[in-house]
Amino acid sequence: MATTDFQAIDRIVRSYIFAKDNNKPHLMKKAFADFARLEFVLKTDRIWFPSEAVGLDAMTDILVRKFGQTYENVYTFCVSDSVERVGDEMSCHWLVAMTEREGGTVRVGCGKYDWHFVESGKTVADRLQITIEAMVELKPDLAGQILGWVSALPYPWCDHKALFDSMPDIDALQALREKIG
Secondary structure (H helix, E strand, O other): OOOOOHHHHHHHHHHHHHHHHHOOHHHHHHHEEEEEEEEEEEOOOOOOOOOEEEOHHHHHHHHHHHHHHHEEEEEEEEEHHHOEEEOOEEEEEEEEEEEEOOOOOEEEEEEEEEEEEEEOOOEEEEEEEEEEEEEEEEOHHHHHHHHHHHHOOOOOEEOHHHHHHOOOOOHHHHHHHHHHO
8 A cells, every 4th residue: 555545544444433433334344354453452441342353254243233232322533633654554543422322321432543554455454453541431411412512523533623622621521631632
């Protein structure tokens, strides 16, 4: 892949985000190679994922199907002014907001994506490491405020200023600002 091919990276990232956030497993094939590898680095105990998954089917099951059974109203943002690219690798910070299907608890978290891309008939990702730095749990009565905030942001790419200038003034969210700000 040409290191300047941001259109391919954008297509891959958008396909992944739309698949995960909207429970659309078929979109994962647009983002990942069949042999892709997923790794999680969890720096919080507020959410759980397996440490790894190998293969598109296993990744899709974890990131889309099972995730979609637990969460709804999912908005994932890649922080556009945090992107770092070297060769066929790209890293960026991310922020996610969502509600739990059971009980309505609001979750807002942040971390870092580390992508590796390959040519496999088309440019796709063959490795994604998701680091989860923090995950804040908020009461269901804050869902309207949180979802109002994230639904007004540019999606799925958003810069720091847009993300944080409109962030609700909720003490628990300040930890996220510190992690990716």
